[in-house]
Amino acid sequence: MNRAPGPVRLLPALRAPAASRGNAVPAGAWWLWALGLATAASRTTNPLLLGLLVGVAGYVVAARRTDAPWARSYGAFVRLGLFVVGVRLVFSVLLGSSVPGTQLLFTLPEVPLPDWAQGVRLGGQVTAEQLVFALYDGAKLAALLICVGAANSLADPARLLKSLPGALYEVGVAVVVAMTFAPNMVADVMRLRTARRLRGRPTGGIAAVLQIGLPVLEGALERSVALAASMDARGYGRTADVPPAVRHTTNALTLGGLLGVCAGTYGLLAAQGAVYGLPLLLAGLVAALAGLRLGGRRSVRTRYRPDRWDARAWLVAGSGVLVAAAMIAAGGADPEALHPGVVPLTAPVLPLWPAAAVLAGLLPAVVAPLPPSASPVAPEEQA
Amino acid sequence: MIRFEQVAVRYADADRPTLSGVDLTVPEGELVLLVGPSGVGKSTLLGTVSGLVPHFTGGVLSGRVTVGGRDTRTHKPRELADLVGTVGQDPLAHFVTATVEDELAYGMESLGLAPDVMRRRVEETLDLLGLAELRDRPIATLSGGQQQRVAIGSVLTPHPKVLVLDEPTSALDPAAAEEVLAVLQRLVHDLGTTVLMAEHRLERVVQYADQVLLLPSPGAAPVLGAPADVMALSPVRPPVVELGRLAGWEPLPLSVRDARRRSAPLRERLAQITPPAASAPIGPVTAAAPAAPPAPRGGLLGRLLGGRRTTAGAPAPSEAAVVARADGLGLRRGRVEALRRVTLSVAPGETVALMGRNGAGKSTLLSALVGMLEPTAGSVLVGGLHPFRTAPREMVRRVGLVPQEPRDLLYADTVAAECAAADSDAGAPPGSCRALVSELLPGVPDATHPRDLSEGQRLALALALVLTARPPLLLLDEPTRGLDYAAKARLVGVLRGLADEGHAVVLATHDVELAAELAHRVVILADGEVVADGPTARVVVSSPAFAPQTAKILAPQEWLTVTQVRTALGPARSPETGPSTGSPA
Numbered sequence: 001m002n003r004a005p006g007p008v009r010l011l012p013a014l015r016a017p018a019a020s021r022g023n024a025v026p027a028g029a030w031w032l033w034a035l036g037l038a039t040a041a042s043r044t045t046n047p048l049l050l051g052l053l054v055g056v057a058g059y060v061v062a063a064r065r066t067d068a069p070w071a072r073s074y075g076a077f078v079r080l081g082l083f084v085v086g087v088r089l090v091f092s093v094l095l096g097s098s099v100p101g102t103q104l105l106f107t108l109p110e111v112p113l114p115d116w117a118q119g120v121r122l123g124g125q126v127t128a129e130q131l132v133f134a135l136y137d138g139a140k141l142a143a144l145l146i147c148v149g150a151a152n153s154l155a156d157p158a159r160l161l162k163s164l165p166g167a168l169y170e171v172g173v174a175v176v177v178a179m180t181f182a183p184n185m186v187a188d189v190m191r192l193r194t195a196r197r198l199r200g201r202p203t204g205g206i207a208a209v210l211q212i213g214l215p216v217l218e219g220a221l222e223r224s225v226a227l228a229a230s231m232d233a234r235g236y237g238r239t240a241d242v243p244p245a246v247r248h249t250t251n252a253l254t255l256g257g258l259l260g261v262c263a264g265t266y267g268l269l270a271a272q273g274a275v276y277g278l279p280l281l282l283a284g285l286v287a288a289l290a291g292l293r294l295g296g297r298r299s300v301r302t303r304y305r306p307d308r309w310d311a312r313a314w315l316v317a318g319s320g321v322l323v324a325a326a327m328i329a330a331g332g333a334d335p336e337a338l339h340p341g342v343v344p345l346t347a348p349v350l351p352l353w354p355a356a357a358v359l360a361g362l363l364p365a366v367v368a369p370l371p372p373s374a375s376p377v378a379p380e381e382q383a
Numbered sequence: 384m385i386r387f388e389q390v391a392v393r394y395a396d397a398d399r400p401t402l403s404g405v406d407l408t409v410p411e412g413e414l415v416l417l418v419g420p421s422g423v424g425k426s427t428l429l430g431t432v433s434g435l436v437p438h439f440t441g442g443v444l445s446g447r448v449t450v451g452g453r454d455t456r457t458h459k460p461r462e463l464a465d466l467v468g469t470v471g472q473d474p475l476a477h478f479v480t481a482t483v484e485d486e487l488a489y490g491m492e493s494l495g496l497a498p499d500v501m502r503r504r505v506e507e508t509l510d511l512l513g514l515a516e517l518r519d520r521p522i523a524t525l526s527g528g529q530q531q532r533v534a535i536g537s538v539l540t541p542h543p544k545v546l547v548l549d550e551p552t553s554a555l556d557p558a559a560a561e562e563v564l565a566v567l568q569r570l571v572h573d574l575g576t577t578v579l580m581a582e583h584r585l586e587r588v589v590q591y592a593d594q595v596l597l598l599p600s601p602g603a604a605p606v607l608g609a610p611a612d613v614m615a616l617s618p619v620r621p622p623v624v625e626l627g628r629l630a631g632w633e634p635l636p637l638s639v640r641d642a643r644r645r646s647a648p649l650r651e652r653l654a655q656i657t658p659p660a661a662s663a664p665i666g667p668v669t670a671a672a673p674a675a676p677p678a679p680r681g682g683l684l685g686r687l688l689g690g691r692r693t694t695a696g697a698p699a700p701s702e703a704a705v706v707a708r709a710d711g712l713g714l715r716r717g718r719v720e721a722l723r724r725v726t727l728s729v730a731p732g733e734t735v736a737l738m739g740r741n742g743a744g745k746s747t748l749l750s751a752l753v754g755m756l757e758p759t760a761g762s763v764l765v766g767g768l769h770p771f772r773t774a775p776r777e778m779v780r781r782v783g784l785v786p787q788e789p790r791d792l793l794y795a796d797t798v799a800a801e802c803a804a805a806d807s808d809a810g811a812p813p814g815s816c817r818a819l820v821s822e823l824l825p826g827v828p829d830a831t832h833p834r835d836l837s838e839g840q841r842l843a844l845a846l847a848l849v850l851t852a853r854p855p856l857l858l859l860d861e862p863t864r865g866l867d868y869a870a871k872a873r874l875v876g877v878l879r880g881l882a883d884e885g886h887a888v889v890l891a892t893h894d895v896e897l898a899a900e901l902a903h904r905v906v907i908l909a910d911g912e913v914v915a916d917g918p919t920a921r922v923v924v925s926s927p928a929f930a931p932q933t934a935k936i937l938a939p940q941e942w943l944t945v946t947q948v949r950t951a952l953g954p955a956r957s958p959e960t961g962p963s964t965g966s967p968a
Contacts, residue, residue, distance in 0.1 A: 020519070021484065021518070021519055068521060069521065069523075156481075158480065158481055158485070173479075176479075176480070176481075177479070183523070191791060192791055194750075194755045195786060195791040195792055196775070197753070197754065197755055197775045197778070198753065198755075198779070198783065198784050198786065198792060198849065199775075199779065199792060199804070199805065199808050199848065200775045200776045200778065200779030200808040200809060200852065201775060201776075201808060202774075202775060202776075211794055212794070214794075215790075215791075215793075215794060218834075223475075223476050226471060226473065226476035226477075227476055227477075227479070228439075229435050229439050229440075229460075229471070230469070230471065230476065230477045230478075230479070231479055232435070232438075232439060232459070232460045232461050233433050233434070233435060233460045233461070233463075233464060233467070233469045234461075234464055234469075234479070234489060234490040234493055234537070234538065235461050235464030235465070235490055235493030235494050235541070236461060236479075236493055237461050238461050238462070238464070238493060238494065238495075240495075300493075300494070300495035301492050301493060301495055302491075302492055302495050302496060302497065302498060302501065303492065303498065304484075304485070304488035304491065304492050304498065304501045304502070304505070305484075305488070305498075305502065
């Protein structure tokens with residue numbers, strides 16, 4: 001009767017809390033999750049799996065995105081993905097394809113090209129195989145883009161930059177400032193365009209854009225000067241005194257490390273030299289990281305409420321990694337299922353285990369904290 | 384705390400120093416108000432304290448400025464950051480990060496404070512400035528008053544000893560301005576912060592100042608003294624001081640409360656005279672120009688039409704007498720209903736002031752009237768046309784809007800080119816715009832770049848461009864922002880002249896003194912709805928937020944401006960000047 005209902009008490013603890021700054025999933029975790037999905041997408045051309053991946057990413061975005069300006073970028077990325085598929089198909093039709101096919105769909109008039117353009121074809125026969133191949137290929141790229149878009153709309157870009165090491169802080173600020181300037185400039189363009197109406201001129205057209213170009217640039221320049229003054233007056237660029245020895249060591253470590261990374265990469269990519277390539281690359285990386293860390297001493301900055309990696313963050317990042325790992329493993333075990341045949345044309349089948357693994361990517365939609373304004377549609381908008 | 388020793392500043396291309404002979408000390412824990420006409424070097428003086436002049440702006444600084452013992456010549460602004468907090472005129476240009484909480488922490492991060500100290504101070508500052516609800520909000524979505532508070536908060540968190548503010552309340556509605564001033568008051572009283580602040584809207588701030596620093600004219604030596612003493616010789620002064628001088632009160636009152644305590648004799652004398660606003664429907668205009676035939680009719684009709692809001696079924700009066708009419712106007716921007724069921728009409732020769740807090744829908748209403756936004760419900764008719772669906776070329780002859788930032792209207796690089804463009808845009812004969820410019824803005828050569836004009840001159844230029852098409856309806860969005868009293872008086876003169884010629888004028892403004900001076904009718908918006916609509920005197924006298932100082936001092940009598948009191952006293956006073964001037968003193 002009055003037994004402690006264990007699972008019942010556990011359930012509320014498992015439910016995702018409302019998001020606040022304190023429990024927000026770090027931007028890095030969202031990016032790991034999205035890159036995991038993207039890696040998985042890059043391993044397959046199976047349209048059913050790609051569709052599933054896009055669906056998973058879209059569902060998580062719909063469930064967990066905020067009202068922030070960057071959260072609206074998902075739609076733009078989806079449109080970009082569709083555009084990529086379209087372009088890939090058009091090119092395949094116009095330029096032909098190296099895929100041999102037998103199912104002739106139609107024949108375009110072929111443009112005769114001079115000798116030096118051998119190997120390039122304009123127009124000619126279009127086969128079903130080549131179209132399907134182009135479609136699969138385009139879909140793969142589109143899925144990659146959409147995964148990046150998902151990360152973009154879930155993670156606050158400014159917070160991601162905040163987790164850069166101290167020595168790279170200046171670069172981070174430059175990027176943040178540039179990012180806040182773009183929307184300001186767009187707002188300026190809109191404002192000035194509508195202001196043209198007040199002078200009795202049409203607000204659209206190229207003339208409008210040209211005429212307001214100069215005022216917009218002027219405004220942006222003035223704003224950046226004002227911002228620079230404000231940043232200076234608020235202590236931007238204060239440096240701590242560092243002994244010369246440390247400064248020299250920093251320079252030596254950073255430069256030497258980068259050289260090592262370059263040489264190591266070259267060694268790995270070149271035909272011979274794989275023996276010394278990997279150790280050199282690793283040593284270079286270590287030296288460069290040490291240089292960055294030492295360079296951070298010059299900066300007196302501290303961090304306000306840095307992102308905290310809690311269990312939920314690890315689950316979000318881990319689910320992405322899991323999807324990627326499963327897809328790579330599946331690619332090794334059963335490459336056929338991940339790359340449905342084009343010649344001869346076969347209907348793609350949904351491989352059960354990879355598909356199940358992809359569904360693990362839905363985990364963030366359950367565990368990530370729920371943004372307060374996540375109500376998808378306001379009631380009055382449904383009416 | 385701040386010592387100026389024989390400070391002078393001269394910019395490279397100037398023929399005389401912008402600032403000279405500044406030699407004074409601002410003691411710790413005082414709120415010092417910097418006053419003076421536009422272009423007198425107030426911002427430059429503020430800049431020397433934070434070190435931005437000359438380290439950032441260039442120019443030559445002679446003499447020495449020390450803040451808390453640090454010489455600004457040898458210390459760069461960033462090395463003064465823990466000592467001086469600076470907020471410039473435009474808070475949006477001040478923000479480095481995107482959200483409120485990060486912005487508050489930014490300065491402390493730069494100084495390298497410990498994380499737990501930062502966290503505590505951010506929480507304290509959120510409470511101190513009443514920003515706790517907004518902590519996660521993107522700054523771009525905040526209202527003007529909120530942004531200003533965030534800007535002040537962002538420089539407060541490093542606990543500076545000196546706070547330097549350039550026009551902190553100019554862009555704010557009266558309530559938000561009170562909020563910001565209350566915060567400053569608290570900082571001075573509780574934390575002992577020294578505040579140096581420049582402000583044009585003296586009526587809002589002069590009562591809070593411990594000392595006033597007056598820069599009388601460009602290059603002239605400044606005067607530092609007790610507010611009442613300095614106000615006695617200042618060329619810029621708020622209505623309360625103006626009234627005090629008119630009535631001969633000694634010492635000069637600085638706050639409404641001081642003035643009210645001394646005002647009993649004046650009120651007694653005024654009791655026998657009916658305020659012009661109560662007797663004639665269009666007080667200010669009749670006072671200035673009694674022979675203005677279209678105005679009284681328009682004002683009266685306007686009132687009738689305005690009343691239609693409550694009697695929805697009443698038959699509409701003749702369309703000809705109405706310049707613009709909004710009927711049940713609704714407008715949405717995204718999910719926000721910026722306007723809801725707004726019904727309003729404006730008659731020729733009438734001046735209407737739109738008031739209400741930041742974000743109440745004033746600018747949106749103006750945009751709808753001029754056709755920049757499409758109504759989502761109801762209708763707007765301006766000169767019988769739907770503004771949004773009419774070609775811009777047609778619309779400029781019916782309605783003109785001077786936007787909040789007059790610079791938005793200026794594209795060309797000389798005044799002459801702007802005028803030529805305006806003539807061709809409006810289809811007016813060449814030279815008509817230039818004639819207007821000469822009238823509104825005498826003494827500005829053709830080759831001047833619009834950017835080199837002062838705030839007030841730029842407004843006048845934009846006004847001339849808009850008026851070139853002779854629109855019967857003129858809209859102005861926040862016209863007095865950044866104007867000093869002289870520029871404001873000129874603007875009032877111009878707008879009154881236009882109203883006398885039969886132009887209808889609608890102003891969206893926070894400036895209650897301007898509304899009192901100019902408007903026949905006041906419409907108050909709140910949350911996109913009209914909450915009050917009636918003759919200026921009736922609407923503003925009863926409201927604590929929107930009443931001008933004169934009305935507050937002389938309530939319950941319906942006097943709105945010092946000018947009204949002066950004209951009323953004038954004839955009554957001249958015969959008996961001898962005996963009566965001595966008596967109130």
